[in-house]
Amino acid sequence: MPQYLPPLDDRPIYRWGALIIVTVVAILWELAVRTHVVSGMFLPAPSQILRELVLGLWGGTLLDSLRATTLRVASGLLIGGLAGAVCGLLMGASRRLSRLLNPLVAGVHPIPKLSLLPLFMVFFGLGETPKVIVVSSAAFFPMLLSTMAGVRHIASVHFDAARTYGASRRQLIRHVVIPGSVPMMLSGLRLAANIAFLSAIAVEMVAAKNGLGAEVWLAWQVLRLEELFATLVVIAAVGVTVNVMLRGLSRRVAPWLTAREVTI
Amino acid sequence: MPAGAEAPNAGTRPLPVPEAAGSAASMLRFRCDEVGCVYESRSGAIHALQNVSFAAQGQEVVSIVGPSGCGKSTLLRIIAGLQPPTTGRVSFEWQGRAEPPRCGLVFQEAGVFPWKTVLDNLAFGLEMCAVPRAERVARAMEVAVRLGLNSFLYHYPRELSVGMRQRVDIGRAFVADAPLLLMDEPFGALDAQTRRVLQEELLAIWQASRKLVLFITHDIDEAVLLADRVIVLSGRPGMVLDEIQVPLTRPRDLSLDRSRIHEVTRHIWQLLEADVRRELSLPR
Numbered sequence: 001m002p003q004y005l006p007p008l009d010d011r012p013i014y015r016w017g018a019l020i021i022v023t024v025v026a027i028l029w030e031l032a033v034r035t036h037v038v039s040g041m042f043l044p045a046p047s048q049i050l051r052e053l054v055l056g057l058w059g060g061t062l063l064d065s066l067r068a069t070t071l072r073v074a075s076g077l078l079i080g081g082l083a084g085a086v087c088g089l090l091m092g093a094s095r096r097l098s099r100l101l102n103p104l105v106a107g108v109h110p111i112p113k114l115s116l117l118p119l120f121m122v123f124f125g126l127g128e129t130p131k132v133i134v135v136s137s138a139a140f141f142p143m144l145l146s147t148m149a150g151v152r153h154i155a156s157v158h159f160d161a162a163r164t165y166g167a168s169r170r171q172l173i174r175h176v177v178i179p180g181s182v183p184m185m186l187s188g189l190r191l192a193a194n195i196a197f198l199s200a201i202a203v204e205m206v207a208a209k210n211g212l213g214a215e216v217w218l219a220w221q222v223l224r225l226e227e228l229f230a231t232l233v234v235i236a237a238v239g240v241t242v243n244v245m246l247r248g249l250s251r252r253v254a255p256w257l258t259a260r261e262v263t264i
Numbered sequence: 265m266p267a268g269a270e271a272p273n274a275g276t277r278p279l280p281v282p283e284a285a286g287s288a289a290s291m292l293r294f295r296c297d298e299v300g301c302v303y304e305s306r307s308g309a310i311h312a313l314q315n316v317s318f319a320a321q322g323q324e325v326v327s328i329v330g331p332s333g334c335g336k337s338t339l340l341r342i343i344a345g346l347q348p349p350t351t352g353r354v355s356f357e358w359q360g361r362a363e364p365p366r367c368g369l370v371f372q373e374a375g376v377f378p379w380k381t382v383l384d385n386l387a388f389g390l391e392m393c394a395v396p397r398a399e400r401v402a403r404a405m406e407v408a409v410r411l412g413l414n415s416f417l418y419h420y421p422r423e424l425s426v427g428m429r430q431r432v433d434i435g436r437a438f439v440a441d442a443p444l445l446l447m448d449e450p451f452g453a454l455d456a457q458t459r460r461v462l463q464e465e466l467l468a469i470w471q472a473s474r475k476l477v478l479f480i481t482h483d484i485d486e487a488v489l490l491a492d493r494v495i496v497l498s499g500r501p502g503m504v505l506d507e508i509q510v511p512l513t514r515p516r517d518l519s520l521d522r523s524r525i526h527e528v529t530r531h532i533w534q535l536l537e538a539d540v541r542r543e544l545s546l547p548r
Contacts, residue, residue, distance in 0.1 A: 164344045164369040165389040165440055175388070222430050255380045256380035256420040 044226040054229040059217065066234055068211040072200045073129070073193075073253050076135025079093070081192045084143025085185060091144070091172025093177055104146065113138040119209070131203045138193040138199035146188025149180030183257055186250045193242050201235065212238075291358075292365060292443040292476050294343070295319035298352035299496030301338050311501035314339045316352070318495050318504060324475035327487035330497030331540045336480045340446050340504065343478065344369055359444060366393070367439030367444040368475075369374060373453040375433045376421045382408070383417040385432050389440020390395065407435045410469055427458040431465065438469055440442075445477045463490060464518050471515045484532050488525045489518060496532055506535055 027047040029226055032038050033045035040048070056062030091098040113134050120130035134148045160179065204213025219228035250257070301313040311492045312335035330336050342349045345364050349390055358365045368389060369375070376385045382390075386404035395403075395495045406416045420427050437445045450466075451459040463486060470477060481487050487494050488510055496505040508528055512520065 155374065157371050158377060160341075160344075160375075161371070161375055162367055162388075162392070163346065164367050164446070165442070166366040166392045168392075171392055175377070175380075175391075179377070182379070192372055254379070256422065258422065 006097065042225070044229060048226045049229040049233065051228040052143065054235055056218045056230050057225070057234075061210075062230065062234060065210055065212050065231070066238070068208075069197075069200055069204065069213070069237070072131055072135055072203070073196050075132050075198045076200065077139050077193055080136030080139030080196065081125045081130070081143045081189060084140040084188070085147050087140075088147025088185075088188070089173070089177060089181065091150060092148040092181065093173065098148065103143070109141045109145075110247075113199055114206070115205060117207060130198070132209065134203050135199045139196040142191035142195060143185070146184045146191065147181055149234065150184025150188070151177055153184065154180035179254075182254045186246070189248050189249075190243070192243050193246060194239070197235075197239065197242065249261045267290075267458065269403055289295055291322045292320035293319065293357045294354065294364075294444070294476075296339075296343065296352065297355050299339065299342060299349045299354060300336060301342065302329050304406065308428075313342075313349075314501040314503050316497070316504055318507065320476055320478065320493075321373035323476055324492045325470065325477040325479060325490055326479060327479040327491035328495045328497060329481055329484055329487040329503055331499045331536055331543055334497045334499050334500035334539075336482075336497060337448050340448050340478065341496075342369075344446050345474045354426060354480070357405045365441070365444055366442045367446055368440045368442045370433045370437050370447040370450040371429075372449045373426065373430070373499045376390055376429055378421050378485050378519075381415055382424070382432055385421070385437050387547055389442060392440075404435075404439050407427075407439045407469070410472065411435045411465060412483065418525065424471060427454055427462060434466060434469070439491065441459060443476060445475050447479045449481055449546075450479075451483075452481070453459055459486075461517065466490065467516050467518070484529050484536075485522075485525075487532070488512075489516070494528070496535050498536075499543050506532075508532065523532075528535065 029043070030046050033040050033043060038088045046051075053062070087101075091101060116137070117134050120133050124130045124133070142240060157175050158180060159172070162172050167175060184230045199217070200211070201213035204211035204215075206213075208214045212231055216228060216235075219225070219231060266272060271442070277314055295318070297317055299313055299316040300311070303310040303312055316321065316339060318326075328336055328339065340349070341347050344367055354364075356362060356364045366389070377388070380388065383401065383404055386408060387400040390400040390403060405414065405417070408417060409436070413428070413435060416424060416428070421432065434447075434450060439448070443499075451462055452544065466492065479487070479490055489512075491510055492514075494508045494510060497503065498505050508531065510528065511524065
């Protein structure tokens with residue numbers, strides 16, 4: 001049981017540790033380039049990357065790329081995540097439905113969703129639709145599987161209690177199934193968000209004119225390494241932001257969970 | 265025909281308090297007729313219950329005592345309608361109808377919803393029958409005050425001690441306004457001292473808002489101290505060995521002279537001892 005574990009260590013070192021490591025590495029890196037230990041041709045100095053980053057965000061294409069990628073990830077996560085949650089709740093609650101659909105899930109889940117992009121482009125053209133479908137389908141499965149596991153992990157006493165107090169099927173879903181599976185749904189959402197972001201970048205590298213993925217690919221093609229690094233910094237920053245936001249979200253939707261139970 | 269079909273020790277019981285007067289007119293009766301339950305398992309059929317017949321009605325507390333594994337919990341689940349009996353039947357009569365009423369179920373541990381606050385847990389039964397929020401809260405508060413939970417209304421169960429969580433579970437059953445409360449060893453996971461205090465609280469809250477309570481326990485003293493009638497079940501398969509009227513009056517106080525129940529507890533132990541020993545000497 002989580003409550004018997006010692007409380008979380010909240011000293012500043014844990015809060016700022018990652019930032020300190022990044023800073024130290026950046027300083028060493030900068031020194032290495034300045035003293036010509038490594039060639040600035042292959043490894044641009046952090047100061048150069050930072051300059052490129054600022055220029056790219058103000059006046060450059062980086063901000064537009066960020067916006068395009070964010071939109072793809074958000075719509076994919078919304079469509080795929082929501083569909084995954086709903087299907088997960090239904091399949092978790094109904095043994096018959098899960099027996100019926102499990103082989104299908106097992107068959108489709110392992111297919112890298114990016115490999116379906118050409119097929120979707122044949123069906124839906126070259127616009128946004130096939131891209132969003134790939135991102136959605138990537139987000140769908142982790143959400144589905146986590147939600148399903150979440151429903152299965154609800155203690156049977158909670159179902160028994162609700163039923164004896166006269167809960168209808170709808171009340172059972174609302175008062176037991178959904179809140180009971182929220183912890184697992186949140187960790188499913190985190191997986192889904194990360195894989196959606198990953199898929200969006202991959203899709204953009206292959207088939208988009210804009211977006212962070214396209215930016216990375218373009219930078220490689222013209223060998224502008226400081227631009228490549230600047231884009232990677234933006235990608236990392238988005239990842240960190242999304243995870244912080246998800247943690248805030250879980251505090252709001254599941255205030256009964258201890259800090260330790262919030263896995264994101 | 266079980267002796268308990270007649271209202272037991274009706275003469276010794278004080279008049280119903282006004283709160284319970286309304287429900288006295290539409291008294292709940294239920295009876296189990298030759299209830300049996302068989303589980304199929306890989307190693308063959310397991311007979312959990314066999315020919316269990318008894319009846320209860322009105323506002324009595326009936327405890328069911330028996331060795332562990334005798335199918336007490338199964339019997340409770342069957343009465344709650346959570347699983348059907350393999351043989352026999354359970355019948356109800358309440359407000360002129362024959363269908364089973366809603367009931368409150370109290371579990372050994374972790375029965376309250378961890379995702380609901382104390383207040384919402386207490387009011388859960390009323391929420392299920394669409395009682396408006398204001399009324400729900402008012403009635404939950406009443407019980408919360410009685411159980412000393414009023415300063416924890418907005419806490420989540422994980423922030424409470426085990427004993428307090430059991431109090432929430434019991435409170436939830438009393439708030440629910442169900443005519444029948446089923447308690448499955450609600451104090452089984454508590455230490456002896458907490459258990460004693462909660463037994464007293466249960467007696468007090470029952471006295472204030474009487475219900476028909478079916479109380480399952482393996483603790484013979486607890487069975488006798490809390491109930492008006494004790495049904496003794498044998499080891500597996502659970503069969504009714506005896507039904508015993510408890511020679512105590514209400515309202516009851518646990519500081520009573522225990523020598524008054526000595527005869528009864530000794531009798532129950534004599535009924536059960538052989539089964540308990542047999543169970544222990546079985547190689548597993």
